[in-house]
Amino acid sequence: MIRPQRITTADIYHELRFVTSRSSGPGGQNVNKVNSRVTLRWDVAHSSILTDEQRQLILQKLTRYISRDGELILHAAENRSQLQNKETVVKKLNALLQKAFTVVKKRTATRPTAASKIKRLESKKRKSEKKQWRRDVF
Numbered sequence: 001m002i003r004p005q006r007i008t009t010a011d012i013y014h015e016l017r018f019v020t021s022r023s024s025g026p027g028g029q030n031v032n033k034v035n036s037r038v039t040l041r042w043d044v045a046h047s048s049i050l051t052d053e054q055r056q057l058i059l060q061k062l063t064r065y066i067s068r069d070g071e072l073i074l075h076a077a078e079n080r081s082q083l084q085n086k087e088t089v090v091k092k093l094n095a096l097l098q099k100a101f102t103v104v105k106k107r108t109a110t111r112p113t114a115a116s117k118i119k120r121l122e123s124k125k126r127k128s129e130k131k132q133w134r135r136d137v138f
Contacts, residue, residue, distance in 0.1 A: 007049060007050070007054065007097060007101075011049055012042065012047065012049050015042060015043065015047055015048070015049065016040055016041070016042050016090075016093075017040070017041040017042070018038055018039070018040055018041075018086060018089075019038070019039040019041060020035035020036070020037065020038055020039070020082055021035055021037045021039065022034070022035055022036075022037065023035075023036045023037035023077040023085075024077070034080075034082070035082065036077065036079070036080055036081060036082045036085055037075065037076070037077040037085060038075070038076050038077075038082060038085040038086045038088075038089050039073065039074070039075050039089075040072075040073070040074045040075075040076075040089045040090070040092075040093060041071055041072070041073055042071065042072045042093070043069075043070060043071050043072075044058050044059060044066060044070055044071065044072050045059070045069070045070025045071070046070065054101075057100055057101065058072070058097075058100055061099075061100040062096055062100055065096065072093075074089050074092050074093055074096075075089065076088040076089035076092065
């Protein structure tokens with residue numbers, strides 16, 4: 001498998017759509033007046049930047065965030081500021097893309113060493129003896 005080239009939000013920024021809405025949470029009456037929640041939408045299925053391999057990888061690994069239309073949707077409403085929420089959602093996207101494109105190293109099976117087997121058996125024996133001493137003698 002060819003390792004896909006990493007992409008960043010700077011590469012796809014022109015394809016991202018930011019939608020603002022009213023946020024719940026801290027802010028008092030300000031919450032009822034200001035659109036501070038930011039929703040990021042990115043049409044992964046029709047993205048011109050992605051190769052077919054990258055698209056498949058994203059659609060496969062990030063299915064939790066992708067709608068039926070092939071649109072990746074992320075929300076941020078942690079902060080009271082719209083700008084901070086926009087930065088937060090972009091950071092989330094960066095983290096998700098980085099996680100999706102990392103190739104998981106295949107684990108090679110190994111056997112326990114003789115020393116580790118002996119150590120395990122000795123610790124089991126010690127625990128057993130400790131519990132033997134706790135028993136009531138009739």
